[in-house]
Amino acid sequence: MKRSFIREILESIDEETISFAGGLPNEALFPLKDIEKSAMNVLQNSKVLQYSLSNGLKSLREKIAQYYNDEGFETSADNILITTGSQQAMFIIAKYFEQKSITIEEPSYLGAMNIFRMNKLDMKPVALEADGIDIKAFQKSLEETKLAYLIPDFQNPYSSTYSQVKRNTVAYLIKENDAYLIEDSPYSELFFTSKKRTISSMIPNNSFHLGSFSKTFAPSLRIGWVRANEELIHELMKIKESIDLHSCGLSQAILNDYLSDSQLFKQHLQTIRNDYKDKMEYFSSCLKAILPEFKFKQPKGGMFIYGYIENVDTKKLVFEALKHKVVFVPGSEFYLDKSSCNEIRFNFTHSTKEEVKEGLIRLKRLIKGEL
Template identity: 65%
Template sequence: MKRSFVREILESIDNETISFAGGLPNEKLFPSKELKKCASKVLKNKEIYQYGLSNGIKELRQKIAKMYCNSGFKTNEENILITTGSQQAMFIISKYFENKSITLEKPSYLGAINIFKLNHIKMKEVDLKKDGIDIKKFEKSFAKTKLAYLIPDFQNPTSTTYSKTKRDEVAKIIKKYDGILIEDSPYSELYFEKKETLISSQIPNNSFHLGSFSKTLSPSLRIGWIRASKELIDSLIIIKESIDLHSSGISQYILNEYLKDDANFEKHTQKIRDDYQDKMEYFCKCLDKYLPTFKYTKPKGGMFIYGSFKKIDTFELVKKAMKEKVLFVPGNQFYTNKEKINNEIRFNYTNSSKKDIKKGIKTISKLI
């Protein structure tokens, strides 16, 4: 199995590079001062340096459970497993379903595809439409696999957002076949218009809901979580313990301290939404002006713009762009059969200045 192309090209970044590649948050928006205060406070407590519970510290799990309850999704701390980022959450669940088959979107998140391969999970791709997965094809596939991996909120890589109708239909199919949904939601709080209802809230005993603080606070904390029934969580803890015993206690305690101020966290998250929407609008204007043949749908949230050219090989294009210190991810990386797709691109717009956005897109236009 090859390494993630995204992770590989990120290693080529230096101070002169304009990167539209990785899904990096805007580091200027990290609440560094607040987190520093929280760290200074909790580091005085010697207990935080000790081994902790495998499922995570109780206070943090309670706060995450409260977030679900506030949105109408009944949850308690027993339904939460703290993980070392949502990437580990994906690995734990994949290990649980090792050697099974899974239905997923086409295209889909590269990190998940690699994890499924590593755990010998056979992937059955289903096309995405503008309002979500193709329901007829999804049901046909899910009837056989009884396991699905979906990203309904600002999907990676396409930024597709599932409509209410599609969410309801997916939930009905999961119930009908008594299967399991893995609902990956790292971008659900990064909405520009409204927050959508989680599919998992309709099927709490037939789903794993994955969340993360990497996109809203700091990826360096490496704190994510799984929300599921107590029975499913108990099954996963065995796998979690075998990997790392528990996620970083220090990160958990710092995060727990920060989340004590609900209003401040919401204010911070809204600041991110406003900044990202502004960046997205500017990125789209530059695309329309300098790359008019690139066809895309403007996202309603998240971190990416996805689209395609008619006859341009974007894998060859990125090789040329890298020589000019501009990076993006060619769309073929998000398919299980990479060689068949050669004209699509995923752009990240959240971690570049407007000056670099304009310069980067103009550079790409000169290479076409």
């Protein structure tokens, strides 16, 4: 086991550092007044501070289930397990499949890879393409593992989105092989144009669909969830009860009160999308103007821009960049076995326009040997 590079980086930077590293939302968009109002509402009742249900507040599970139903994915509250962020959801599922093999994308989310290592899952990486995973290689791997972990929407770190054809094919292969899919979906609501159908909706009994309010509401509340069939949810609850009995009841109650006005949340989501689209376009324009050697494709949503610079070891570059108060995540962190790499993941949602421009200028000067 090793610690998360990103978490370590966050500990080593200060207020003067321009960070493109963590997947941090724009805190200027947190609905502070609405959260304050909901908190005051729920704190009128002392029971909100009491122990809660292991699977989560029923009224909150019902609201989450309704989002699925609105998209044509039949779901009830009993299909939902509230977790302490989607990271805990992933850990619980990994514990359920402990010591088995799992097919993953490459590159992949390093937080998931650390969880799989801890639970002794044998990871089998399959390369990503512009429109999703390499299907031929995925099919061959899935026949062996019977389990896959994918991020189809604005993938972290690659920022790609699966085409509908590949979504359909993945669903078919999961069902054909009597396999299971862990579909990680923290960014699916952060689309700039349109939202695609989840793979899980095509294979409801063979999937775990992971969601989170960390990217769309407030990460410190630590509210995520798993959507699966009732039998699987029951098995996951046994594991969760050995970890924390239940996720924070106060956080759930505040969120549940806020979501009572569905239009309020819809408007909030649209505000985030508009802001992130603007930030992505500005970051992209700065990359093209300041760092044209960085090759990338503009994402259609999410929080990251991913690409590469020829003949640059970005792992070495990041430690030099830290000395000059700018930081990113080198691509090597997202591979199972790659000590050096020319790829970079930039987060575009958290920095100001002034910080973006200054940070990229510093990186440019570092690469040219001027710093």
